[in-house]
Amino acid sequence: MGILEDHRRFKDIIRGRIKQDFKKYVTHGEMIGKRENDYVKIPVPQIETPRFKYGKKQSGGVGQGEGQPGDSVDGEKQPGQGEAGDSPGQHVLEVDVTLDELADILGEQLELPKIEPRGNKNVETLQNRYTGRGPVGPDSLRNFKESYKEALKRQLAAGTYNPDDPIVIPIRRDIRYRTPKTSVKPQANAVVIYMMDVSGSMGDEQKEIVRLESFWINTWLKKNYKGLETRFIIHDAAAKEVDEKTFFSTSESGGTLISSAYKLCKKIIEEEYPVNDWNIYPFHFSDGDNWSGEDTRLCVKMLTEFFLPKVNQFGYGQVESKYGSGQFLKDLEKSFSSDERLVISRIENKDRILNSIKDFLGKGR
Amino acid sequence: MANLTPELEAERVRIEKIAHDVGLDFFETIFELVTYKELNMIASYGGFPVRYPHWRFGMDYEQISKGYEYGLSKIYELVINNDPCYAYLMEGNEFIDQKLVMAHVYGHCDFFKNNQWFSQTNRKMMDEMANHATRVRRYIDRYGQENVENFIDVILSLENLIDRHAPYSKSKIEETKSRPPYRANAPGRLSVHRDYMESFINPPEYLRAEAERASQEQSFEQNHFPPKPVRDVLQFLMEYAPLQPWQQDIISIIREEAYYFAPQGMTKIMNEGWASYWHSKLMTEKIMDDSEIIDFADRHSGTMAMDPMGFNPYKIGIELFRDIEQRWNKGQFGKEWNECADLAEKKNWDRKSGLGREKIFEIRRNYNDVTFVDEFLTEDFCVKNRMFVYKFNKRTGQYEVDTRNFPMIKKQLLFQLTNFGQPIINVVDANFNNRGELLLVHMFEGVEMQPDYMRATMQNLYRVWGRPVNVATVLDKDRYIVHFDGKDFKNVLFETQKKEDLPTGSDQN
Numbered sequence: 001m002g003i004l005e006d007h008r009r010f011k012d013i014i015r016g017r018i019k020q021d022f023k024k025y026v027t028h029g030e031m032i033g034k035r036e037n038d039y040v041k042i043p044v045p046q047i048e049t050p051r052f053k054y055g056k057k058q059s060g061g062v063g064q065g066e067g068q069p070g071d072s073v074d075g076e077k078q079p080g081q082g083e084a085g086d087s088p089g090q091h092v093l094e095v096d097v098t099l100d101e102l103a104d105i106l107g108e109q110l111e112l113p114k115i116e117p118r119g120n121k122n123v124e125t126l127q128n129r130y131t132g133r134g135p136v137g138p139d140s141l142r143n144f145k146e147s148y149k150e151a152l153k154r155q156l157a158a159g160t161y162n163p164d165d166p167i168v169i170p171i172r173r174d175i176r177y178r179t180p181k182t183s184v185k186p187q188a189n190a191v192v193i194y195m196m197d198v199s200g201s202m203g204d205e206q207k208e209i210v211r212l213e214s215f216w217i218n219t220w221l222k223k224n225y226k227g228l229e230t231r232f233i234i235h236d237a238a239a240k241e242v243d244e245k246t247f248f249s250t251s252e253s254g255g256t257l258i259s260s261a262y263k264l265c266k267k268i269i270e271e272e273y274p275v276n277d278w279n280i281y282p283f284h285f286s287d288g289d290n291w292s293g294e295d296t297r298l299c300v301k302m303l304t305e306f307f308l309p310k311v312n313q314f315g316y317g318q319v320e321s322k323y324g325s326g327q328f329l330k331d332l333e334k335s336f337s338s339d340e341r342l343v344i345s346r347i348e349n350k351d352r353i354l355n356s357i358k359d360f361l362g363k364g365r
Numbered sequence: 366m367a368n369l370t371p372e373l374e375a376e377r378v379r380i381e382k383i384a385h386d387v388g389l390d391f392f393e394t395i396f397e398l399v400t401y402k403e404l405n406m407i408a409s410y411g412g413f414p415v416r417y418p419h420w421r422f423g424m425d426y427e428q429i430s431k432g433y434e435y436g437l438s439k440i441y442e443l444v445i446n447n448d449p450c451y452a453y454l455m456e457g458n459e460f461i462d463q464k465l466v467m468a469h470v471y472g473h474c475d476f477f478k479n480n481q482w483f484s485q486t487n488r489k490m491m492d493e494m495a496n497h498a499t500r501v502r503r504y505i506d507r508y509g510q511e512n513v514e515n516f517i518d519v520i521l522s523l524e525n526l527i528d529r530h531a532p533y534s535k536s537k538i539e540e541t542k543s544r545p546p547y548r549a550n551a552p553g554r555l556s557v558h559r560d561y562m563e564s565f566i567n568p569p570e571y572l573r574a575e576a577e578r579a580s581q582e583q584s585f586e587q588n589h590f591p592p593k594p595v596r597d598v599l600q601f602l603m604e605y606a607p608l609q610p611w612q613q614d615i616i617s618i619i620r621e622e623a624y625y626f627a628p629q630g631m632t633k634i635m636n637e638g639w640a641s642y643w644h645s646k647l648m649t650e651k652i653m654d655d656s657e658i659i660d661f662a663d664r665h666s667g668t669m670a671m672d673p674m675g676f677n678p679y680k681i682g683i684e685l686f687r688d689i690e691q692r693w694n695k696g697q698f699g700k701e702w703n704e705c706a707d708l709a710e711k712k713n714w715d716r717k718s719g720l721g722r723e724k725i726f727e728i729r730r731n732y733n734d735v736t737f738v739d740e741f742l743t744e745d746f747c748v749k750n751r752m753f754v755y756k757f758n759k760r761t762g763q764y765e766v767d768t769r770n771f772p773m774i775k776k777q778l779l780f781q782l783t784n785f786g787q788p789i790i791n792v793v794d795a796n797f798n799n800r801g802e803l804l805l806v807h808m809f810e811g812v813e814m815q816p817d818y819m820r821a822t823m824q825n826l827y828r829v830w831g832r833p834v835n836v837a838t839v840l841d842k843d844r845y846i847v848h849f850d851g852k853d854f855k856n857v858l859f860e861t862q863k864k865e866d867l868p869t870g871s872d873q874n
Contacts, residue, residue, distance in 0.1 A: 002418060002498075003406040003426050009514075010423030049421070049522045050821035052788050054812045060756040060767065062778045064680075065673040072763040073673045073755045096431070 014095055015105060017044045022109050026216065026357070027350045039096045047093040103223035106216060110357065113364030115224040128180040137177025146176040190225035190279040192218065193268065195261040197286035199236040200253040206319040209347055210285045211248050213317060216357050217283065225279065231268060235261035237291070241268070258290050258328065259298045266306055275310045282307065283315040283360070288326035296328060300335045308341045313365045317356060320348045341365070368398050373454070377467055383651045384471040388726065389643065391474035392488075393449040396467065404440055404455050405429045411626070412445040413494045417501035417618065419517055441668070442466045446477040446629070448488035461653070461660045468647045472640030475729075480635070482628040482733050485532035490625055497618045504611045516612055519825040520619045525787050526598035527620060529627045553579065594791035594806065599623070601792045606829050630785050631733045638682015639729050641668070645683065674755065674764060676781075684750060689728065689741055690721035734782045742778065744771040780810070788814055790836075803830045804846075807838035814838055823849045 018025060025042065063073060106112065133146055151170035155161040161168070194214055196202070222228045232247035233239055236254035239261040265282055273280055290296050307314050318329045329344060336342045345359040346352075369377060377396060384391070399407065409425035410416040432438035441462070444452040452470040454463050477483050487493055505513045553575030557563050595601045602608075603616040629636065648661055671677040692698055696716025705711055728737065747769075754777045756767040767773075780786065789808045797804035803826065807814060819836065826834045826849075833850040837859065840847070844859035 002415065003409060003422060006409075006418055006420055006423030007426050008423070009418070010420040010427065013420050047424070049518065050818045050825065051522055051525055052790055052807070052822050053525075053815055053818055054786065054788060055815040060754060060764075060777065061674070061781060062676055062752060062774060063673045063755050063766075064671045064676075064750060064752050066751065067673070067753065067766040069753075069766050069768055071766045072761065073766060096427075 014044055014047070014097065015101070017047065018042060018097070018102075018105055019109060021045070022105065023351075023354055026212065026354050038098050038100070040099065040102060041094045042097050043094050047095070099219050100223060103219045106220055106357075107223070110354070110362070112220065112358070112361050115221075115364055125184075127183050129183055130178040130180050132179035132181040133176050134179040135173075135176065137179060141178040143176045143178050147174050150174040150176060189227060189277060190221060190281065191229040191231065191273055192221060193231045193233065193265050193280070193282045194247065195233045195235065195239075195265060195282065195284040196247065197236070197256055197258070197261075197289075198234045198250050198252045199256045199289070200251075201256075201287050201289055201321050202251075202319070203321060205350075206285075206287060206321050207248060209319050209350060209353060210317070212350075212353055213285070213347070213356060213360075214283070216353075217281075217315075217360060220357075220361050221281065233261050233264055233268075235264075239264040255291050256286070256289050257295050258284070258286065259295050259302065262299055262302045262307070266302065269310065280311040281313055281315070282311055283317065285317045285319055286328065287321040288318045288328040290328050293331075296331050299328075300331065303332075303336070303342065308336075308339060311341070313341055313343060313360075313363065315343045315345070315360045317345045317347055317360070320346070369396055369454075370398070372460070373398070373463055376460075376464055380464065380467045380471065380647070380652060383647055384468070384475075384643070387643075387647070388722075389471055389475040391450065391471055391478050392447075394444075394452060394470060394474050395449050396452050396454055396470075398454050398456055400456050401433060402430075404443065404453055405433060407453060408440050408443055412443050412451075413491060415495045415498050417498045417517075418505065419501075419514065421521070441664075442469050442473075444470045444473045445491065446483060446486060446488070446625075447491045450474040450477065451491065459660065461657045462664060464652055465644055465648060465661065465664055468652060469640045469644040472643035473636060475643075476632070476636050476639050479730050480628070480632060480733075481731060482533075482631055486625055486628055487621075493621070493625075497622070500614060500618065504615070508611060513611075513615070516615055517619070519828050520599070520616055522822050522825045523599060523602070523829070524619055524623050525785070526596075526790055527600075527623050527627070528596035529624075529631060529784065531597060532624060590795050591792060594793050596789070596791050598790065598792050598805070601795075602829050605795060607831050608829070628733075631735075634678040634682040634685070634734045634782075635729065635732060635737050636682075637679045638684075638686050641679050641683040642686045642725075681750070685737070685741055685746065686725050686728075688743070688746055690725050692721075693724040694719055694721035696720075735779060738775070738778055738782060742775055747771050747774050780812075788812075788838075793837075797835055800833070802833040802835055804835045804837065807836060809839045809844075813840060816840065819847070820849070820854055823847065823854075827851055 067073070130141065133143060147170045148168055151168050151174040152161065154171075154174060155168060192214075194210075196207075196210055218228065218230060230244070232242050232244055234242055234247055234250055234252075235257070236252040237257045237260065238254075241264065242250065261284065269275070269280060269282075290299075303314065316329070316332060318326060320326065329346060332342065332344055336344075340363060343360055343363065345356040347356045373396075381394070405426060407414060408429050409422050416422060429438075429440070433440070440455070442452065444450060450470075450473075452466070452474075454466055458466075501513065501517075554572065555566050557566050591601065599616055599620040603613050603620065608616075645665060648665075649658075653661055669677065669680045669683070671680050694717075695714060696702070696718035697711075697714050702711075702714065705714070728741075732740070748771075752774050753769045754767045754773050755764050757763075758765045789810070790805050791808070792803065793806045794802075794804040796802070805826075819838070823834050823836060833848060835849075836847045838845065838847065840856065845856045846859055848855040848857060
């Protein structure tokens with residue numbers, strides 16, 4: 001069919017356009033906002049065919065319904081269209097791209113290595129689903145459609161079926177039942193635990209960076225593992241687990257004790273994620289300020305003794321802010337200069353996000 | 366015959382007979398029963414089973430398929446103007462749907478066959494489209510997919526620059542073939558039957574002024590190419606732009622398809638109104654039995670629904686046809702009716718003329734949307750259908766009801782319909798500034814073009830013409846010539862004394 005060819009061609013073109021402007025997409029948060037389950041809506045420039053045409057806002061139109069002059073017409077507001085741009089080639093079309101495709105593009109652009117899962121590679125669960133069909137079973141599992149099909153077959157074979165008077169009566173041996181079939185279902189076997197400093201020194205811009213980073217990290221890990229769980233921990237002087245929405249919208253003002261978050265993270269791992277079965281990815285984002293050198297030493301100790309031996313990789317991203325000293329990163333570098341399992345990345349501004357993602361995911365762990 | 370089930374085929378024969386008996390006159394109509402996937406494919410190809418390869422169809426396919434799979438939209442009827450007509454029924458639709466679609470389709474087929482605006486379309490377009498596909502595939506094999514596809518992209522963005530009225534005007538066709546020599550003798554002289562009137566009818570100063578005007582015109586025509594503004598920009602480019610033969614052929618393919626689809630755009634309201642009028646009439650009076658009436662009403666009201674900002678051609682069309690039928694049945698037309706000022710009398714006006722049916726058949730033969738609305742949209746109709754004009758209010762950032770004034774509604778509607786609500790653009794000079802630059806003139810009608818789209822389209826024009834491209838238009842209420850030299854855009858304020866050099870080209874329809 002020709003249309004499949006055309007459809008594939010369309011997809012190729014979209015991919016090409018996304019690749020071209022990949023950096024822009026990575027640093028722009030707007031498309032993450034338009035995420036729906038497995039799809040992201042991406043505004044792709046230069047796809048819609050340009051024409052000589054009237055500006056919509058100037059021309060107006062004819063409508064039908066109630067309303068006095070001056071009443072607003074309920075209709076699409078066309079968000080995102082904004083004012084007519086004055087640079088050439090502004091015409092933009094939104095297309096749906098699956099997260100899977102997006103991960104492919106990310107992988108290709110950053111030349112990310114495939115992750116080698118460790119431990120028990122494929123944790124799978126067996127599940128029974130009633131998709132089979134059999135001649136015996138309880139009445140509550142009778143499959144009417146199949147039973148009537150059997151009856152029709154039998155009547156056709158016996159020559160008792162009359163098309164002008166199509167009455168089909170199943171007898172005992174026509175009855176079919178739903179039977180259980182065992183299917184193998186991959187179980188979530190990777191978990192990402194995000195920790196973020198929400199003390200006063202982390203501003204909106206810093207949080208936006210964390211949001212973008214976490215989106216891309218999730219996208220990539222989801223591609224590599226059959227199931228992915230995400231957990232979120234926020235901390236100032238004390239830590240607590242929250243849901244995703246709260247994670248990105250909370251602002252506290254207290255001091256900063258990084259060890260509080262590490263302790264909570266450790267507790268979650270110990271209680272819920274046995275290290276033999278799970279690939280564990282903790283990521284910690286902060287501006288690098290910690291309350292005391294004492295607390296930093298405690299963190300280093302926990303990293304060496306607990307985290308590094310147990311997790312696939314521990315990521316620390318330091319988001320530069322006007323207020324942070326950035327001391328924590330220096331301390332970590334001093335203690336773990338050569339350990340591959342701890343990845344440290346410095347994110348000065350939005351433009352550095354792409355490099356930072358490469359830092360985090362480029363090891364293939 | 367096609368692959369209809371015996372039940373559907375029996376129903377089809379019955380409906381065809383009914384449609385024929387009420388006076389509908391159509392080509393043989395072939396219904397195909399297709400799955401939703403096939404229907405989506407055919408719909409993205411504009412109703413045809415085969416089109417030339419292009420990603421745009423793939424894009425439409427994705428949108429249509431998603432719309433269907435998410436339950437947002439459903440294609441009910443798809444019929445193409447061809448002899449025989451082809452129409453598609455979707456497998457798994459309810460029986461009542463299939464009957465409704467068939468009745469609707471016979472309305473369309475009648476319209477295709479009899480409306481004069483379709484008289485020039487190729488009735489073997491199905492074959493022609495397949496030939497186009499073969500030709501484009503051959504070019505792809507020879508010149509590479511990227512090359513051919515990019516060129517198609519460029520031409521598609523100029524697709525709307527055709528002269529929709531050209532197929533109906535013999536003089537225009539001949540004009541392009543050979544231009545009559547310029548008549549030099551006594552320009553503007555009016556004919557005089559009595560000699561003594563000569564100096565009154567043709568006073569010397571009038572003759573002098575005419576002669577001057579004519580010589581100016583003549584020198585313009587002799588020194589300019591094209592001598593007269595050309596509306597069919599695609600044809601102009603095909604003939605005069607520096608192109609390879611395969612590129613010219615691509616233009617001819619896209620141009621031919623644009624001309625084929627043009628009448629469907631020109632008669633959208635009428636065509637859908639006509640088909641809806643007949644499906645509603647035939648279904649309720651002849652085809653259905655009582656048990657189906659609720660389902661029918663549900664489907665019918667679904668297609669007739671109108672949201673405040675949207676403009677539903679089905680609804681306006683069917684209502685206009687019904688309004689006209691009623692008016693002509695009661696004799697509510699002509700001098701007497703127009704001059705009657707007594708509201709009570711008008712309300713009860715019934716001359717029992719019974720001309721309604723005859724009138725709507727006449728209309729379906731001779732009118733297009735512009736003339737249809739111009740002649741038959743009445744103030745009563747606008748009030749009854751609660752129509753209004755909406756405008757964008759910059760202050761509030763919203764679209765707002767602007768007015769319910771009848772002349773304004775009619776003006777706005779006609780504006781939307783004229784040239785499909787697209788700007789009218791002519792090639793005026795192919796040697797602008799004596800540098801081989803192309804000059805297009807936008808005939809300004811009070812609405813400015815969207816600047817970003819205009820610039821992107823100019824870039825495409827440049828790729829065809831190969832020399833700088835200029836568009837004379839209005840930006841922010843000032844006349845400008847927008848100049849594109851392949852790299853940069855420059856807006857030159859239009860100097861008033863040069864106006865005479867640039868005829869805006871009068872619209873001939």
